[in-house]
Amino acid sequence: MRLINKIQLAGLLAFNWSIVSASAAESKDMKVSNKEKVVQLLKSIETGDAGPIAYINPNKYIQHNLAVGDGLAGFGEVMKALPEGSAKANTVRVFEDGDYVFAHTEYNFFGPKVGFDIFRFEDGLIVEHWDNLQAIVEKTASGRSQIDGATEITDLEKTEGNKELVKSLVQDVFIDGKMEKAAEYISSEEYLQHNPLVADGLEGLSQAMKAMAESGEAMVVEKLHFVLGEGNFALSVSEGQVQGKPTAYYDLFRIENGKIVEHWDAIEAIPDKSEWKNENGKFGFPE
Numbered sequence: 001m002r003l004i005n006k007i008q009l010a011g012l013l014a015f016n017w018s019i020v021s022a023s024a025a026e027s028k029d030m031k032v033s034n035k036e037k038v039v040q041l042l043k044s045i046e047t048g049d050a051g052p053i054a055y056i057n058p059n060k061y062i063q064h065n066l067a068v069g070d071g072l073a074g075f076g077e078v079m080k081a082l083p084e085g086s087a088k089a090n091t092v093r094v095f096e097d098g099d100y101v102f103a104h105t106e107y108n109f110f111g112p113k114v115g116f117d118i119f120r121f122e123d124g125l126i127v128e129h130w131d132n133l134q135a136i137v138e139k140t141a142s143g144r145s146q147i148d149g150a151t152e153i154t155d156l157e158k159t160e161g162n163k164e165l166v167k168s169l170v171q172d173v174f175i176d177g178k179m180e181k182a183a184e185y186i187s188s189e190e191y192l193q194h195n196p197l198v199a200d201g202l203e204g205l206s207q208a209m210k211a212m213a214e215s216g217e218a219m220v221v222e223k224l225h226f227v228l229g230e231g232n233f234a235l236s237v238s239e240g241q242v243q244g245k246p247t248a249y250y251d252l253f254r255i256e257n258g259k260i261v262e263h264w265d266a267i268e269a270i271p272d273k274s275e276w277k278n279e280n281g282k283f284g285f286p287e
Contacts, residue, residue, distance in 0.1 A: 034121050035094045038101045041126070042117065045079070045109070046089045057125040063278050064130040066271055070278040082110070092147050093252075095230040097159070102228050102235055104252060104264065106147050112136040114146040115266050116235065116250040118228065130237070130283075132250040134266040140196040141204065149194060149262055150254055153231040162255045163227045166234040169260065170251070174221040174238070179206060187259035194264040217243055219267070226285040232256065239270070239283065246270040248282050 032040075037055040044052040053072070061071045068074045088108035095102050099121050107113045115133035119126045136146060155162070169185040172178045186202055193200050198208040212218045221240040228235045238249045247269055254262035270282050 033096075034101050034119075034124070035096055037126070038103050038117070038119055039091050039094055041119075042089045042091050042103060042105055045087050045107075055126055057122065057127045060122075060127045062128040062280055062284075064128070064280050064282055064284060066276045066278065066282055068277055070280065074277060086110075093151050093233070095153065095228070095233055095235070097228040097230055100228050104147065106136070107133070109133070116252065118235075118237075130285075132237075132248050132266040132268045134268060137196045140194070141199040141208070142193045144192065144194050146194050146196060146264065146266075149192060149264070153233060155255075156231045158255070159229050159231055159234075161258075162232065162253075163229040163234050165255060165258070165260070166229070166236050166251075166253050167224065167227050169253075170221065170224045170227075170236050170238055175224065179209065182206070185260055187256070187261045190261050192262040194262070219247070219249070221249060225283045237283065237285065242267070242269070 032055075037052065040049075041052040041055055043049070056072060058072055061075075063070045063074055068078050086108060089105055090107075091103050091105040093104040100118060101121065102116060102118045104116055105114070107115060112135065113133045114136055115131055118130040120128035134146070140146070165185055169182075172181045173185070182202055182205065186205070188202055191201050191205070193204055195208075197212075198204050209218070219240065219242050221238050223240070224236060224238045226237045228237075232255050234253050234255065236249075236251045236253070238251070240247055240249065247267060250266045250268075252264040253260045
């Protein structure tokens with residue numbers, strides 16, 4: 001594919017529907033998997049490769065990143081604002097659950113970030129997008145980065161059971177505050193932590209939650225919106241408050257033998273509605 005600069009890419013995103021539609025038809029014939037489409041699209045933010053734009057439906061692209069306008073034109077405006085040559089995108093994990101693909105990516109996107117993107121597909125094209133981004137920190141409580149760790153997908157036959165496990169964890173422990181039930185869901189032998197403020201193990205989680213509550217900075221989870229999964233990984237999307245400010249939580253869990261053994265997350269404040277660039281809301285998942 002021909003490489004173009006971000007200004008040209010932004011223009012194509014905003015205006016050149018005929019080329020996009022023709023390329024979309026061609027890409028469908030190539031039998032590119034939906035996972036591959038997502039990885040290529042995210043990488044195009046860095047490379048300026050126009051080809052992966054064809055994986056987005058030009059007539060229907062519902063945007064839930066509230067800093068971005070709806071449709072391809074909205075994304076084009078963001079690309080135009082990026083400093084030349086600054087963008088980086090390294091997708092470390094990618095998963096598929098029905099019509100949804102979700103990815104875990106290390107970015108330089110207006111600064112170093114780690115984040116999750118969720119894409120919904122219809123007839124092989126992306127029609128909806130959600131994400132949550134968090135700044136990368138150099139020093140973490142566990143010594144792990146916010147994105148390293150296991151990547152292999154196993155236990156595909158356990159997908160639905162693992163999703164139910166995560167749903168129950170979020171409801172019982174994080175929404176209802178029943179910390180005493182955490183050991184029903186999280187392994188007491190191994191719990192590898194990638195949240196920068198939390199140390200490894202159940203004890204690390206308990207101490208962090210206690211410290212945050214005592215300091216008045218407790219992370220309050222109020223509603224679970226959606227859980228997606230593939231095999232031994234499950235991603236929960238929920239909302240609540242940090243220091244009284246509306247907040248979105250994306251949590252990725254790895255499960256082994258019926259217990260959670262590893263955790264990654266991205267926590268992002270939800271802006272005031274007066275600042276939204278679209279009217280779709282941060283969530284909008286099916287009930």
